[in-house]
Amino acid sequence: MPDGATVKTAMLEIRDLQAFYGESHVLHGVNIDVRQGEVVTLLGRNGAGKTTTMRSIMGIVGKRNGSIRFQGKELIGMAQHKIPRLGIGYVPEERGIFSSLSVDENLMLPPVVKSGGMTVPQIYELFPNLQGRGTTQGTRLSGGEQQMLAIARILRTGADLILLDEPTEGLAPVIIEQIGVAVRKLKQRGFTIVLVEQNFRFAATIADRHYVMEEGHVVDMIPNDQLAQNMDKLHTYLGV
Amino acid sequence: MFDLLGVPPQVLFGQLLLGLINGSFYALLSLGLAVIFGMLNVINFAHGALYMIGAFVAWLLLTKLGLGYWWALGLSPLIVGLLGVVLEKTMLSRLYKLDHLYGLLLTFGLALIMEGAFRHFYGVSGQPYPIPDALKGGQNLGFMFLPNYRGWVVVASLVVCFGTWFAIERTRLGAYLRAATENPVLVQAFGINVPVMITATYGFGVALAGLAGVLAAPIYQVSPLMGSNLIIVVFAVVVIGGMGSILGAIVTGLGLGLLEGLTKVFYPEASNIVVFVVMAIVLLIKPAGLFGRER
Numbered sequence: 024m025p026d027g028a029t030v031k032t033a034m035l036e037i038r039d040l041q042a043f044y045g046e047s048h049v050l051h052g053v054n055i056d057v058r059q060g061e062v063v064t065l066l067g068r069n070g071a072g073k074t075t076t077m078r079s080i081m082g083i084v085g086k087r088n089g090s091i092r093f094q095g096k097e098l099i100g101m102a103q104h105k106i107p108r109l110g111i112g113y114v115p116e117e118r119g120i121f122s123s124l125s126v127d128e129n130l131m132l133p134p135v136v137k138s139g140g141m142t143v144p145q146i147y148e149l150f151p152n153l154q155g156r157g158t159t160q161g162t163r164l165s166g167g168e169q170q171m172l173a174i175a176r177i178l179r180t181g182a183d184l185i186l187l188d189e190p191t192e193g194l195a196p197v198i199i200e201q202i203g204v205a206v207r208k209l210k211q212r213g214f215t216i217v218l219v220e221q222n223f224r225f226a227a228t229i230a231d232r233h234y235v236m237e238e239g240h241v242v243d244m245i246p247n248d249q250l251a252q253n254m255d256k257l258h259t260y261l262g263v
Numbered sequence: 264m265f266d267l268l269g270v271p272p273q274v275l276f277g278q279l280l281l282g283l284i285n286g287s288f289y290a291l292l293s294l295g296l297a298v299i300f301g302m303l304n305v306i307n308f309a310h311g312a313l314y315m316i317g318a319f320v321a322w323l324l325l326t327k328l329g330l331g332y333w334w335a336l337g338l339s340p341l342i343v344g345l346l347g348v349v350l351e352k353t354m355l356s357r358l359y360k361l362d363h364l365y366g367l368l369l370t371f372g373l374a375l376i377m378e379g380a381f382r383h384f385y386g387v388s389g390q391p392y393p394i395p396d397a398l399k400g401g402q403n404l405g406f407m408f409l410p411n412y413r414g415w416v417v418v419a420s421l422v423v424c425f426g427t428w429f430a431i432e433r434t435r436l437g438a439y440l441r442a443a444t445e446n447p448v449l450v451q452a453f454g455i456n457v458p459v460m461i462t463a464t465y466g467f468g469v470a471l472a473g474l475a476g477v478l479a480a481p482i483y484q485v486s487p488l489m490g491s492n493l494i495i496v497v498f499a500v501v502v503i504g505g506m507g508s509i510l511g512a513i514v515t516g517l518g519l520g521l522l523e524g525l526t527k528v529f530y531p532e533a534s535n536i537v538v539f540v541v542m543a544i545v546l547l548i549k550p551a552g553l554f555g556r557e558r
Contacts, residue, residue, distance in 0.1 A: 107454035133453035
């Protein structure tokens with residue numbers, strides 16, 4: 024596939040995003056563009072502002088200003104519960120599987136916001152581990168299965184932009200491999216994905232571009248095909 | 264007639280029925296408290312006062328507008344529920360970011376104001392409310408006499424309690440509620456308007472108190488103090504059942520009503536404190552309550 028990124032339309036445009044938790048100023052002017060159908064990662068050390076960037080998109084930080092436009096619509100100032108209804112699905116870092124809900128109830132919880140979401144059989148095909156577990160309490164699944172469930176429930180909703188916050192955190196390599204396969208399949212299906220990742224080896228196998236964040240801004244953008252030339256720089260950024 | 268444990272069966276079953284009636288009110292009221300606590304994390308001290316207002320609305324509908332019991336059964340919970348929605352929107356919702364204690368203080372203050380206002384206008388002597396014609400009379404069950412109205416209260420309360428339990432534990436709307444109780448921010452991030460759900464939950468919880476008030480009106484008199492007489496026991500029920508546990512509130516409410524009835528038969532002196540003794544024991548052994556989950 025030719026790299027048509029430049030001709031594709033921008034789906035998400037973040038300009039000079041500032042975010043605050045109470046008194047502390049966490050994001051200092053973040054600029055990010057995500058085009059339709061891309062997989063983009065946010066890399067950076069702990070506390071660089073990756074998760075806050077995602078939470079700002081969803082409107083769940085204390086205060087934010089600047090501009091976040093999704094398919095041309097400004098998200099800053101929009102009522103929190105309306106943002107996901109535009110077609111943005113959020114998979115939080117802590118996975119957010121509800122312990123008082125069964126696996127099925129967790130899967131069916133997020134309301135459908137657009138037509139064209141995946142059906143439950145398609146979801147089971149993508150994550151066979153979830154099949155037949157419907158009545159299990161959500162939090163009794165293994166960590167990897169909970170991660171799959173957290174992704175799966177968003178796929179049903181018809182959201183076309185998916186925010187994945189550290190999907191591989193704390194998981195065994197074999198499960199990380201499975202999640203990677205799933206994310207690649209989602210990309211083939213045309214989902215646009217923003218991924219926060221500490222594990223940049225994982226990120227390199229699925230992403231088109233990488234934004235590097237440090238102390239609340241984006242300090243660099245590296246296309247995946249230029250990753251090899253930029254390894255030294257990246258090691259300095261990430262301190263690995 | 265045979266005796267059971269040295270007690271005539273009429274006495275035993277009579278007290279058990281009384282216990283079951285009280286238990287029905289405990290269950291309805293503690294259910295509302297549990298629903299509200301689960302979602303809002305507020306201990307609704309105004310619950311007893313809203314129960315009292317439910318009974319007064321029924322009485323006012325009858326004496327001012329000539330609308331009878333069956334109208335009151337529908338209208339009174341609706342009116343109390345709307346009052347709850349107004350209280351939540353205008354006052355309670357401003358306190359969620361503060362310590363839970365502020366919600367408790369606010370609702371306690373509201374309860375005092377509501378009770379004071381009704382005392383001012385209607386005194387404390389209590390107003391009679393007639394049993395509806397359709398439920399007058401009673402059944403002779405052989406071992407005891409069951410007044411129809413009391414049977415109706417038990418059945419109505421059980422139906423409402425288990426209907427609520429089913430709606431919360433087994434339906435999609437209930438799944439939203441349970442999820443929002445656990446992690447409201449994430450549920451909001453799925454596109455559900457959580458503040459509206461919170462308001463509706465408070466309205467529903469206090470509507471249950473209003474319903475209990477209507478059911479109580481023909482049994483107890485309609486008096487400004489009827490709520491505060493009952494509410495302390497109801498709080499004990501909620502603590503024993505486990506804060507926020509729906510099934511716990513229902514089962515504990517009925518169970519403790521029966522236990523109180525039994526205590527009246529076998530050791531009447533203890534009947535007023537038995538609930539609190541149980542509460543102390545439960546708190547020692549299982550601090551989260553019989554049906555509560557440790558948080």
